[in-house]
Amino acid sequence: MRVFVMNLRGKPIGTCSPRKARMLQEQKKVKVIKRNPFTIQLLYATGETTQETNLGIDLGAKHIGIAITTGEKVLGKAEIELRQDVKGNLETKKIYRRSRRNRKTRYRRSKFKYKTKCVYVEGKGKKKGGYRKISVSFTSNRPKGWSPPSIQSRIDNTFRWIDTFYSLLPNCKLHIEVGKFDVQKMMNPDIQGKEYQEGDTFGYHDVRYFVFARDHYTCQVCKKKGGILQTHHIMYRSHGGSNAASNLITVCTNCHTYENHQEGNILWKWMVEKKKTKRYKEGPFMNIFRRRVFDKYPEAHITYGSITTPKRKELQLEKTHYNDAIATTGIAAIKENTDHVLYIKQFRKKKRSLHEATARKGRKEKNTTSKRNEKNTKSVGSWHLNDKVRVFGKFGWITGFSGQSCYVKNIQDEYVTIPGKSYKQVNLSSLEFICHNNNWQFSIL
Structure with missing residues (x-):
């Protein structure tokens, strides 16, 4: 891993080898300003000439690959491992606190902001007509842009390391791989710019009219055009289906009847014979993360794994996160590649729980003064x-x-x-x- 160099004014000017950095440090011409990643600052004036660098990022829910290239040289490689235990720890904390509330012991009150609303329900009460008045508490909506803590933690730490490496490089171009496939480009090869934000149903009155246009106003069962058309759920909502366009087809009123829905009839047979086409989906984290990346780094060059994988194979690199990041930078050939990789791993240093799951009944010491595990x-x-x-x-x-x-x-x-x-x-x-x-x-x- 090469050493990052700052000029006398604290601006990045490039990188140097560890040997050269050690020699400059012995001559007291530099000072160390950061150890991870190792960064030095010159104590004498230099020119302003800098070389163009590329920072490649291979995003993931657990591992992040980072690579720094210039020309046909790979200056540095890094792999970051993020914490995966945040959700489990929060679930454990919730169980502990709920248990204490139910036992009516000392506990921290819930942070939710409750509101009260009066409703009427059936039953015996003072109100006429057999209705009684009760108060129902409900929580306020979450703020705009809220994400679960487990996802928000990974997003914040990923952005932190991207900003850290980006700030240490001069004249840097950012390249980010945000997923395996560009699903929208697979459906529309000519899509570009703001069209990514408009979606399939943009320009249609609602999803129903989009489904009609997609199916060319043709009944998908009898293949006849004309007549009165309706939308039919491929997977019923009672079985977990949704109102999304991918779960709807166009059916005419002659086919879309109660009798045809029954077992053995035409619509039922069509549903059995015509298997629903599986759609490619990224994980929930990557779907949330991709939108955040677009907003955070609008100037970055966005790419996908389906593009970088053939490039990595052309460069004859094995499958690793940092090698994927090298291919992301768009390097044509590699004449110089560093052998060292900087591994960075997140560690849970403190356990802040005030109470354990097992109640301390029958012990002489109080829970507040008893010895911790x-x-x-x-x-x-x-x-x-x-x-x-x-x-x-x-x-x-x-x-x-x-x-x-x-x-x-x-x-x-x-x-x-x-x-x-x-x-x-x-x-x-x-x-x-x-x-x-x-x-x-x-x-x-």
Whole structure:
């Protein structure tokens, strides 16, 4: 991984090799302003000449591939792993809090803003006609642009790293792969610009008229034109179907009858014989993420996996997230490629739960003063969670404590153990301290 260089005014001017950065540091001509990714700033004036660079991003729900290229050279590669446990932790927290409310113990009140509305329901009461008045509470609508915390966390951290690398490169062009296929282009090869935001039904009075026009005003059962047409649900709404155009077909009134819906009749037979065509769909996260990317980076060059995969194969690169990012930049040939990859992994450093699932009934100590579980220990002496250490000739990070011992894992989430032993605990006295970390782990492999 090359070193990022800033000029005397703090503006990016390019990259240099680690050897050159080390020589400049020994001559006291530079200062280190960031260690991850490693960035130096010159202490003397230089020219303003910069080279054009390309930053390729391969987006994903769990892994993000990053590549930096210029000309026919690959200057740097990185792979970022995001947290996947946010949703599970929130579900656990909800269960704990609900349990405490039901037990009528000390708890944090719900944050929802409740509103009250009076309604009348059937039953005995003071009102005439057999109706009684009750109050119903309901929550206010979520704010515009709201996303579930698990998705919002991944979006925010992805944008953070894109902005970080983009700010370290001079004269940079951004290339982002946002999915496997451009589904709208598959349906309309000439689509471009704002047409992506208009959708299939743009210009039609409603979905019903769009379905008629798509089916050329022809009954899809008897294949006759003319007459009175209606829309029919391929999958009934009672079975989970929707009112989307993809779930509707055009049927004439002669075919769209109650009798034909019954088993053994013409419409029922057509439904059995004509299987619904499967449509390609991305995951919910990528569908939300793609829209956010379009709004956040309007100047970026957007591409899809169906385009970058053939390019990656032409470059004779194996399937990895950072190699996909290299192909995303549009590089024609590779004459120089770095062997080192910067791996970045998100780490949950603190457990902030105030209570555990098991109620402390029958214990002498109060819940507020009782000893916490050892797994929730944040530090022991001068050692803290997520400290980078060297043990038995290997690098790793402290992931938990157990008395005067700890657990150490490497960047691949594997335990670093004593050679020849199977147990996972490592004594604190055998650790060599490297540095403190926040909730990110960095390793160059």
